[in-house]
Structure formats: structure tokens, C-alpha cells
Amino acid sequence: MKYSEKDFDIKRLIRKLDAEFILQLLLLEKLPPSMQTILDAEIKAGNRIVDVMEDYPDPHSVCVTLGEKFIVKHKNLDEDEVEFFLCNDPHYWFADYTSKTYPKHLIIC
Known part of the structure; x- marks a missing residue:
């Protein structure tokens, strides 16, 4: 089966991906x-x-999901700004770093 430019507009796809990446x-x-x-x-x-x-x-918060468990031991953290939680719940995630300010931001793995 041959595809025409109408079926798959690569330029439109690239623009969409660029916009998502910038966001x-x-x-x-x-x-x-x-x-x-x-x-x-x-x-x-x-x-x-x-x-x-x-x-x-x-x-207005941001949640970042990492592909693997945390690789680095983050020792010198500002404890007034961020805290570590070991969740280890298969329904949610393994661990996270959470900001202590509002809105709460997350980095999860």
C-alpha cells in the first residue's frame, strides 16, 4: 500500500512534536x-x-517521570526546599522528590 503526503504529513508531525517538546x-x-x-x-x-x-x-505544579529508578544519591539537598519519599507502590511509583512549596512539584521514578 502506498501512502500519499495527505496520509502522513511529516511536516505537521514535526511541528506538533516541536511544540510538545518546547512546552x-x-x-x-x-x-x-x-x-x-x-x-x-x-x-x-x-x-x-x-x-x-x-x-x-x-x-500549576509540574510532575516529571523518569524512566528508571533514581541513579544518583542526592545528598546535599536543601531540606527546606525538597524532600525524598520512598513510595514503592506498584500502582503509583517507586520513589519521588517533592518540593515543600506550593504548588508541590514532583520528580518520580
Whole structure:
């Protein structure tokens, strides 16, 4: 079966993907500095972002889902800004870093 340009418009798909990628980058900028540090360290260690959502768990919050469990032991965190939780619930996720400010932001794995 042959496909025409009408069936699969690659330019439209690229524009859509670019827009989604830009939106995700803008959402990541909303994370507090200590959470951006965690995310940077995880990516440098080989972890990857698989999803970025807005408005979970609070309105205007950001939730970042990583592809693997946390790789790095994040020791020098600002405890006034972020805290670690070991959830280990197969219905939700294994662990997370949560901001202590409102809106609550999450990095989950």
C-alpha cells in the first residue's frame, strides 16, 4: 500500500512534536533550583525523562517521570526546599522528590 503526503504529513508531525517538546522545556523551568539540580544529575547519570505533566498534584505544579529508578544519591539537598519519599507502590511509583512549596512539584521514578 502506498501512502500519499495527505496520509502522513511529516511536516505537521514535526511541528506538533516541536511544540510538545518546547512546552515540556517550559514546564521544567518551573521546577525549583534544587529539583532542577536533581533532574540534571539524573540525566547526566543516564536516566531519561519519559513524561512531563502539568497540574499534578496541584494546579500549576509540574510532575516529571523518569524512566528508571533514581541513579544518583542526592545528598546535599536543601531540606527546606525538597524532600525524598520512598513510595514503592506498584500502582503509583517507586520513589519521588517533592518540593515543600506550593504548588508541590514532583520528580518520580
